[in-house]
Amino acid sequence: MTTVLKQKIVEVCNHKIAQKGDNVGISFYAFFKNKNDTPELLMEAAIWWIKTHQLDHFEKAVKIKKMVEQL
Template sequence: MRDSLRAKVIEVCRKKILAKGDNVNVSFYAFFANKNDDPELLMEAATWWIKTHELDHFVKARDVITLVENDR
Protein backbone atom coordinates (compact mmCIF):
# COMPACT_ATOMS: atom_id res chain seq x y z
CA MET A 1 0.00 0.00 0.00
CA ARG A 2 1.41 3.37 -0.97
CA ASP A 3 2.24 5.81 1.82
CA SER A 4 -0.42 8.36 0.80
CA LEU A 5 -3.17 5.72 1.00
CA ARG A 6 -1.79 4.42 4.30
CA ALA A 7 -1.94 7.94 5.77
CA LYS A 8 -5.48 8.49 4.43
CA VAL A 9 -6.73 5.22 5.93
CA ILE A 10 -5.32 6.05 9.35
CA GLU A 11 -6.68 9.62 9.21
CA VAL A 12 -10.19 8.52 8.22
CA CYS A 13 -10.28 5.75 10.82
CA ARG A 14 -9.16 8.09 13.59
CA LYS A 15 -11.81 10.67 12.60
CA LYS A 16 -14.51 7.99 12.58
CA ILE A 17 -13.41 6.78 16.04
CA LEU A 18 -13.48 10.33 17.40
CA ALA A 19 -16.92 10.96 15.93
CA LYS A 20 -18.62 7.64 16.67
CA GLY A 21 -16.59 5.85 19.33
CA ASP A 22 -14.11 3.00 19.56
CA ASN A 23 -16.49 0.36 18.16
CA VAL A 24 -17.17 2.08 14.83
CA ASN A 25 -16.85 -0.05 11.71
CA VAL A 26 -15.52 1.03 8.32
CA SER A 27 -15.29 -0.44 4.84
CA PHE A 28 -12.59 0.39 2.32
CA TYR A 29 -15.10 2.67 0.56
CA ALA A 30 -14.83 5.05 3.54
CA PHE A 31 -11.49 6.27 2.19
CA PHE A 32 -12.92 7.56 -1.09
CA ALA A 33 -15.41 10.13 -2.33
CA ASN A 34 -18.73 8.93 -3.71
CA LYS A 35 -17.31 9.05 -7.19
CA ASN A 36 -14.71 6.88 -8.84
CA ASP A 37 -12.12 9.55 -9.66
CA ASP A 38 -9.08 7.35 -8.98
CA PRO A 39 -9.85 3.74 -9.94
CA GLU A 40 -6.22 2.63 -9.54
CA LEU A 41 -6.11 3.79 -5.91
CA LEU A 42 -9.53 2.26 -5.23
CA MET A 43 -8.34 -1.08 -6.60
CA GLU A 44 -5.19 -0.86 -4.50
CA ALA A 45 -7.29 -0.39 -1.36
CA ALA A 46 -9.70 -3.16 -2.38
CA THR A 47 -6.84 -5.57 -3.07
CA TRP A 48 -5.24 -4.81 0.29
CA TRP A 49 -8.59 -5.18 2.09
CA ILE A 50 -10.03 -8.20 0.26
CA LYS A 51 -7.15 -10.23 -1.14
CA THR A 52 -4.26 -9.46 1.19
CA HIS A 53 -6.09 -9.43 4.52
CA GLU A 54 -9.36 -11.20 3.62
CA LEU A 55 -11.37 -8.70 5.67
CA ASP A 56 -15.16 -8.65 5.90
CA HIS A 57 -17.01 -5.75 4.32
CA PHE A 58 -17.10 -3.86 7.63
CA VAL A 59 -14.24 -3.98 10.15
CA LYS A 60 -13.54 -2.08 13.37
CA ALA A 61 -11.66 1.11 12.53
CA ARG A 62 -9.21 0.48 15.37
CA ASP A 63 -8.37 -2.93 13.87
CA VAL A 64 -7.77 -1.36 10.45
CA ILE A 65 -5.37 1.16 11.99
CA THR A 66 -3.44 -1.68 13.64
CA LEU A 67 -3.23 -3.60 10.35
CA VAL A 68 -2.04 -0.56 8.43
CA GLU A 69 0.55 0.38 11.03
CA ASN A 70 1.90 -3.18 11.18
CA ASP A 71 1.78 -3.80 7.42
CA ARG A 72 5.15 -2.35 6.43
Protein backbone atom coordinates in the same frame (compact mmCIF):
# COMPACT_ATOMS: atom_id res chain seq x y z
CA MET B 1 0.80 -0.30 0.31
CA THR B 2 1.58 3.20 -0.88
CA THR B 3 2.25 5.95 1.62
CA VAL B 4 -0.69 7.94 0.23
CA LEU B 5 -3.15 5.13 0.91
CA LYS B 6 -1.66 4.41 4.32
CA GLN B 7 -2.05 8.04 5.37
CA LYS B 8 -5.60 8.21 4.03
CA ILE B 9 -6.65 5.06 5.92
CA VAL B 10 -5.17 6.22 9.23
CA GLU B 11 -6.72 9.68 8.81
CA VAL B 12 -10.19 8.30 8.07
CA CYS B 13 -9.98 5.77 10.89
CA ASN B 14 -8.92 8.46 13.37
CA HIS B 15 -11.81 10.68 12.24
CA LYS B 16 -14.42 7.89 12.50
CA ILE B 17 -13.12 6.74 15.89
CA ALA B 18 -13.19 10.32 17.22
CA GLN B 19 -16.77 10.74 15.94
CA LYS B 20 -18.30 7.42 16.98
CA GLY B 21 -15.92 5.67 19.37
CA ASP B 22 -13.75 2.56 19.30
CA ASN B 23 -16.60 0.30 18.21
CA VAL B 24 -17.22 2.02 14.86
CA GLY B 25 -17.07 -0.17 11.77
CA ILE B 26 -15.85 0.85 8.32
CA SER B 27 -15.45 -0.60 4.87
CA PHE B 28 -12.70 0.23 2.40
CA TYR B 29 -15.20 2.47 0.59
CA ALA B 30 -14.96 4.87 3.56
CA PHE B 31 -11.59 6.01 2.24
CA PHE B 32 -13.04 7.35 -1.03
CA LYS B 33 -15.60 9.84 -2.31
CA ASN B 34 -18.79 8.66 -3.99
CA LYS B 35 -17.37 9.93 -7.27
CA ASN B 36 -14.10 8.05 -7.33
CA ASP B 37 -11.40 10.21 -8.86
CA THR B 38 -8.56 7.83 -7.92
CA PRO B 39 -9.44 4.38 -9.30
CA GLU B 40 -5.89 3.07 -8.88
CA LEU B 41 -5.95 3.89 -5.17
CA LEU B 42 -9.40 2.32 -4.81
CA MET B 43 -8.16 -0.88 -6.44
CA GLU B 44 -5.10 -0.92 -4.19
CA ALA B 45 -7.34 -0.65 -1.12
CA ALA B 46 -9.74 -3.30 -2.43
CA ILE B 47 -6.93 -5.77 -3.14
CA TRP B 48 -5.37 -5.17 0.28
CA TRP B 49 -8.74 -5.48 2.05
CA ILE B 50 -10.39 -8.32 0.11
CA LYS B 51 -7.71 -10.39 -1.56
CA THR B 52 -4.69 -9.99 0.73
CA HIS B 53 -6.42 -10.03 4.13
CA GLN B 54 -9.85 -11.50 3.30
CA LEU B 55 -11.57 -9.04 5.61
CA ASP B 56 -15.33 -8.78 6.02
CA HIS B 57 -17.15 -5.92 4.31
CA PHE B 58 -17.25 -4.00 7.61
CA GLU B 59 -14.42 -4.16 10.13
CA LYS B 60 -13.64 -2.16 13.26
CA ALA B 61 -11.76 1.04 12.44
CA VAL B 62 -9.34 0.43 15.31
CA LYS B 63 -8.45 -2.97 13.82
CA ILE B 64 -7.80 -1.54 10.35
CA LYS B 65 -5.79 1.38 11.74
CA LYS B 66 -3.61 -1.01 13.75
CA MET B 67 -3.05 -3.28 10.73
CA VAL B 68 -2.00 -0.36 8.53
CA GLU B 69 0.27 1.17 11.17
CA GLN B 70 2.13 -2.14 11.44
CA LEU B 71 3.05 -2.11 7.75
